[in-house]
Amino acid sequence: MGIFAQLQALFRTPTPPPTPVAPPKVAASMAPVGEERRQRPRVNAREGTRVLIIDDSKTILTVLRKFLRSAGYETSEALDAESGLASLPSQRPELIFLDIVLPGMNGFAALRAIRRDPATRDIPVIMMSGNEQAMEQFFGSRISADDFMKKPFSRQEMFFHIERLLDDQQIPRRAAARHAEA
Template identity: 70%
Template sequence: MGLFDKIKALFGGEAQAQTQPPAPPEQEPLQPEPGVAERRKRARVNAREGTKVLIIDDSKTIVVALKKFLRSAGYETLEAFDAESGLALMQEQRPELVFLDIVLPGMNGFAALRTIRRDPQLRDIPVIMMSGNEQAMEQFFGTRIGADDFMKKPFSRYEIFFRIERLLDENLVPRRVIAKADQPTPTAPAP
């Protein structure tokens, strides 16, 4: 059903009756996604006050929304609208967390992430990749080039803070999630 049909149905039009049969009465109401109800029952855990977060996205709407949510929770934000500017800002201001869009003008998010992970000064900064493109999401999971998490657009306030909370250490500082394959293997002492 198109948007116009939905609007007509809301205002008493016959569009919904013609295009969509009523749901059977025995159908159960939609349940919230698993974990949401439990998450809402407990207090959110934020990073410590003043945590510096860099947002790299070419959409002003996304940047403004993320900035608003983060600042309302006491985070400091930095913004860049392309990867090159974001990388330069990372060198100058060293954020503690980065939200990085995949589809950007010029250098894309994957190339930017590779640059971050190869730079000894930046490689330990956690990065949450973002995209509204299904193919980009599949490519992200296929390449596994070092992102710490992934967030699909559009996103909710809950999802933003859920992703951040998963990266916090005991001191409420965002930390990289290091895969076991990336950790050095301890060597056994020689007999």
């Protein structure tokens, strides 16, 4: 051992071992996505729930399709808002994942079209974006989306957002519709 190392050892104060800190207790209904969420069973929508995914990223479409189908959901996909809106009468989705940044019509315009149509206005919509500015614009404008999911997202996050929209029969409902029934 060199002189410098001996001096360091001589003047170093021993540090006590770290004491474990328990994570704060969080109510199950307020549990954030993550470890606390995994401690309780996931609540899925009923088997066969129809979900429309509108996103221009084939990767996002594939990931959402895989996550949803593995839990018994039926999915349909569209690469742009126009084709997604055109498919609504035939697909009759019960939940829509809608990207904000799309080619042609953006997600905000598509959401306005969904809300203006009496046949689709009650479908819950989860908006998605990886663009920080779009997220700020979403919260700032307070348009009538039912939830927002930031990309990239995990499987647990996706199911957390769906679970927040389920009613007592495990059917996705708009927040306003759930409060009106109560």
